Every structure is written in structure tokens, then in C-alpha cells.
Amino acid sequence: MTDTIIDIDRVTKRYGSHTVLQDLCFSVRPGEKLALIGPSGSGKTTILRTLMTLETIESGTIRIDGEPLFQMERNGSLVPADEAHLHRMRTKIGMVFQLFNLFPHKCVLDNVTLAPMLTKGVRKADAERRAMELLDLVGLADKARAMPAQLSGGQKQRVAIARALALQPRIMLFDEVTSALDPELVEEVLSVMRMLGSTTDMTMLLVTHEMSFAHDFADRVLFFDRGRIVEEGPPDVLFTNPTHERTQAFLKKIIAAGQRI
Amino acid sequence: MEWDWEFVREIMPMLLDGLRITLLATLLGSILAAAAGLGFALLRRSKNRAVTRITGFVVEFIRGTPLLVQLYFLFYVLPELGLLLSPLTAGVVGLGLHYATYTSEVFRAGIDNTPRGQWEAAKACNLTPYQTWRHVILPQAIPPMIPALANYFVAMFKETPLLSAITVIELMSEARGVANSNYRYLEPMTMVGVLFLCISLIAVPALHLLERRFRPPR
Ligand SMILES: Nc1ncnc2c1ncn2[C@@H]1O[C@H](COP(=O)(O)OP(=O)(O)OP(=O)(O)O)[C@@H](O)[C@H]1O
Numbered sequence: 084m085t086d087t088i089i090d091i092d093r094v095t096k097r098y099g100s101h102t103v104l105q106d107l108c109f110s111v112r113p114g115e116k117l118a119l120i121g122p123s124g125s126g127k128t129t130i131l132r133t134l135m136t137l138e139t140i141e142s143g144t145i146r147i148d149g150e151p152l153f154q155m156e157r158n159g160s161l162v163p164a165d166e167a168h169l170h171r172m173r174t175k176i177g178m179v180f181q182l183f184n185l186f187p188h189k190c191v192l193d194n195v196t197l198a199p200m201l202t203k204g205v206r207k208a209d210a211e212r213r214a215m216e217l218l219d220l221v222g223l224a225d226k227a228r229a230m231p232a233q234l235s236g237g238q239k240q241r242v243a244i245a246r247a248l249a250l251q252p253r254i255m256l257f258d259e260v261t262s263a264l265d266p267e268l269v270e271e272v273l274s275v276m277r278m279l280g281s282t283t284d285m286t287m288l289l290v291t292h293e294m295s296f297a298h299d300f301a302d303r304v305l306f307f308d309r310g311r312i313v314e315e316g317p318p319d320v321l322f323t324n325p326t327h328e329r330t331q332a333f334l335k336k337i338i339a340a341g342q343r344i
Numbered sequence: 345m346e347w348d349w350e351f352v353r354e355i356m357p358m359l360l361d362g363l364r365i366t367l368l369a370t371l372l373g374s375i376l377a378a379a380a381g382l383g384f385a386l387l388r389r390s391k392n393r394a395v396t397r398i399t400g401f402v403v404e405f406i407r408g409t410p411l412l413v414q415l416y417f418l419f420y421v422l423p424e425l426g427l428l429l430s431p432l433t434a435g436v437v438g439l440g441l442h443y444a445t446y447t448s449e450v451f452r453a454g455i456d457n458t459p460r461g462q463w464e465a466a467k468a469c470n471l472t473p474y475q476t477w478r479h480v481i482l483p484q485a486i487p488p489m490i491p492a493l494a495n496y497f498v499a500m501f502k503e504t505p506l507l508s509a510i511t512v513i514e515l516m517s518e519a520r521g522v523a524n525s526n527y528r529y530l531e532p533m534t535m536v537g538v539l540f541l542c543i544s545l546i547a548v549p550a551l552h553l554l555e556r557r558f559r560p561p562r
């Protein structure tokens with residue numbers, strides 16, 4: 084029981100009549116680094132958004148630390164979760180978005196301190212000290228007073244990572260965090276991710292189209308297609324010796340597009 | 345009829361008294377219009393369908409009826425129902441609620457313009473809905489609205505003479521008072537126009553300044 088932090092059991096998600104996740108099942112061990120890959124529209128973003136409670140599901144169960152995400156126990160039976168339950172569950176999870184979503188009216192430091200002060204009652208001085216440590220970690224201590232609009236994409240994304248880390252989640256979700264960046268800015272973000280991957284015991288789920296990064300970073304790779312997991316395995320196996328033909332076709336296309344794996 | 349400067353000097357203090365009331369009514373009316381407009385906009389986004397419907401109906405009703413009728417209702421009809429308002433209070437409530445129906449559209453558009461990613465980031469940061477409004481959505485939605493809001497406040501200012509109909513002694517009714525008792529309308533009415541124009545002339549560049557100051561970035 085304690086060796087799964089996320090358990091996804093037969094989850095189905097639809098938009099109208101379009102089924103985006105279909106009877107999806109997988110689980111994640113604490114501290115595991117997971118890469119989610121697959122063609123566009125296969126549901127990778129959707130599963131991360133669902134874990135962050137930005138989407139609801141039609142059927143199935145998601146458990147975090149053994150506790151249902153969208154249901155709660157009341158008088159011995161499971162009822163739909165209320166806002167307080169979701170709030171408590173969200174304290175375990177943080178997310179970094181493709182388009183950063185920094186708060187544009189707040190300086191870098193305030194972006195990082197806002198949530199700890201509001202949601203955990205951390206005192207301003209403590210929140211700022213901790214934020215400066217995190218900004219230092221992502222190499223942006225000198226930008227603490229800058230406004231988001233003054234930063235490059237790579238810098239914005241590193242601030243967004245610091246902002247998510249400030250809440251000390253046990254699970255971090257990264258949705259294509261480099262795909263909106265100019266090519267020369269990708270590496271500065273990836274190196275922060277690499278450092279997080281090797282120095283923290285956070286559970287990390289990463290959706291990416293950067294196969295070589297997924298290869299180095301992940302303990303396990305899930306290949307998604309049409310709302311299901313077609314194949315999964317350690318990166319050395321999945322990238323070099325995929326068994327399913329859809330995985331092979333996908334990787335072939337990636338290599339043909341010029342990416343190294 | 346000759347323009348009489350002596351008469352102008354004589355009535356000026358009274359006109360300025362009236363102008364003070366006019367400006368006070370505009371200021372209080374604007375504050376109410378902003379607050380109630382935001383309230384209407386938020387209620388219209390409620391998840392409760394009954395609340396959105398009723399709010400929508402109230403807003404359409406107020407906007408669809410003349411301000412003068414509303415002022416009469418507030419000042420002459422409400423007392424019969426047991427609610428007695430002073431003339432200025434009734435005037436401010438009338439102006440404020442009437443213009444709130446317009447400012448609520450400004451608030452609604454501004455709120456809708458806030459990118460979805462901001463709501464999602466706030467949720468990922470685990471902010472409560474109240475904290476999300478207070479710290480994330482409104483602080484970025486309101487500055488770009490300020491010029492549009494200010495436009496309505498200027499329009500409201502120019503409608504304050506309607507308050508004379510419910511015995512508020514504002515600029516227009518002061519002017520009418522001195523005109524009636526002196527049988528001379530030229531100077532009082534001209535000065536009313538001049539005073540309104542002066543304030544509007546100050547307001548226009550101030551508006552432009554606001555527009556430049558709060559022009560949305562990007
Ligand atoms: N809000 C929405 N309304 C309707 N359909 C949606 C919505 N969001 C996503 N979809 C659809 O759900 C499917 C899965 O989307 P998702 O974003 O999870 O794919 P993805 O694997 O992340 O793709 P990509 O690699 O392009 O980011 C797609 O077909 C998409 O068009």
C-alpha cells in the first residue's frame with residue numbers, strides 16, 4: 084500500500100462524445116520519475132490536468148497516498164469530494180505548465196511567496212527567505228524583483244518551477260515545460276529539471292517530446308496512444324527495443340524528425 | 345438682454361455650493377456603481393442558476409428603465425413602503441445602481457479576458473476561490489478596465505441634474521432657484537454649462553492619462 088503514491092484505476096475521461104482517456108490504469112511509486120510520451124492528442128496532458136484536479140473524470144478511481152482524489156468517505160460510504168477535500172489533496176501535488184502561467188502583476192519573488200503565505204500561513208519573512216533559496220536553486224536570485232514580462236521564456240519557466248516547489252508538494256507534474264521555449268532556452272530549464280530529478284525524492288511525472296531528456300531523466304516511460312497506455316518500461320528497453328508496433332512507428336517518426344534518442 | 349457680470353459674481357457662491365453637491369453625488373455614485381457593478385458581475389458568474397437568472401433579470405430591468413423613473417421610485421414610492429431616504433441618498437443609490445448595470449458589463453468583459461491559465465495556476469497553487477479572485481484575477485483584470493469605468497463616471501456626472509427632480513440641491517437646482525427668484529436665466533444657466541464643461545475638460549485629459557497608464561501590457 085505504501086509503495087504506490089499514485090494509483091490510477093480504470094479512469095475514463097470524455098469531452099462530449101470524444102473519449103480522451105479510456106480505462107486508463109497505472110500506478111507510481113514514491114520518488115519515481117515517470118516520463119509520459121506519445122502522439123499529439125493521446126491524453127498525456129489530460130491525465131496530468133486530472134491529477135491536478137483541473138479536470139474531472141467520468142469513471143474510475145484515482146488514489147493519492149491510498150486516498151481517493153475525487154471522492155471522500157462519509158458515514159462509511161464514498162461520496163463526491165467537496166472543496167475542502169480537494170484542497171487537502173492538492174497540497175500533495177504541484178504542477179508546472181507549458182505556458183508558465185506566472186502571475187503577471189506580481190514580481191518574481193511575490194510569485195513564489197504568494198501561495199505559501201496564503202495557503203500555509205507562512206510569515207512573509209520566512210516565505211521570502213525560502214523563495215530566495217529556491218530562486219537561487221533555479222539560478223534566478225538576481226531576478227527576484229523583476230516582473231515576469233521582463234524575463235525570457237526559460238527564466239519564466241524556472242520561476243514557475245520555483246513557485247511550484249515553494250509549496251513542497253510530494254508529487255510534481257510537468258507538462259511539456261520546454262515546448263514553448265526558443266531552442267536555445269531549452270537547456271537551462273532541462274538542467275534545472277535534471278538537478279531536481281537527481282537531488283530530490285519528489286515523485287515526478289513529466290510529459291515531454293524531448294526523447295533524449297526522457298531517456299536520461301525517467302525511471303520508467305509510459306507510451307500513450309488514443310487515451311491508453313500501449314507500452315511501458317524502463318527507458319533503455321522502451322527506447323531501444325520497443326515491442327509494440329505503434330511505439331516503434333512513433334519513435335521512428337521522432338528520429339526521422341531529427342531528434343536523438 | 346445684456347450679460348451682467350455683477351449678477352454672476354452674486355450667484356457664484358450658490359452655484360459653487362451646488363457644484364459641491366454635484367461632485368459629491370458623482371463621487372459616491374461612482375463608488376457605488378463600481379462596487380455594485382462588480383457584485384453584479386460576480387453574481388452573474390455564480391454556479392447557482394437561480395442566482396445568475398435573477399441577477400440577469402434585475403440588471404436588464406434597471407438598465408431598461410429610465411433613470412428619472414428610478415429616482416422617483418426611490419424618493420417618492422419607497423417611503424410609502426416604509427423606507428425613507430434623504431434626497432442625496434436616494435440620488436446616489438439611483439445613480440449608482442443605474443450605472444452599476446453598465447459597469448458590470450465592463451467587469452464581466454475584463455474578468456472573461458483573464459486567461460484560463462491564471463485560474464489554473466491559482467488552483468495548482470491551491471488558492472481558495474476567494475484568494476484567487478482577490479490576489480490573482482481582480483488585480484490583473486481591473487487596471488485595464490479603469491478607462492472604461494471612468495468613462496461611465498463622466499457620463500454619470502453629466503446626468504446629475506436629474507437629481508434636481510428629487511429635490512437634491514445640486515448645481516442645476518441651485519441655478520434654477522436663483523434664476524426663478526431673479527427672473528434671469530441667462531447667467532445662471534450659462535454658468536451651469538460652463539462649470540460642467542470645466543469639469544469635463546479636466547476629466548478628458550485625466551482619462552487619457554488613465555488610458556495610457558493602464559494600457560494592457562504585451
Ligand atoms: N477542453 C477540451 N475540450 C474538448 N476536447 C479537448 C479539451 N482538451 C483536450 N481535448 C482533446 O482531448 C484529447 C487529448 O488531449 P491532450 O491535451 O491530453 O493530448 P496530449 O497527449 O497532451 O497532446 P499534445 O502532445 O498535443 O499536447 C485531444 O484530442 C484534445 O483535442
Ligand SMILES: [Mg+2]
Nearest residue numbers: 127128129259
Ligand atoms: Mg499536451
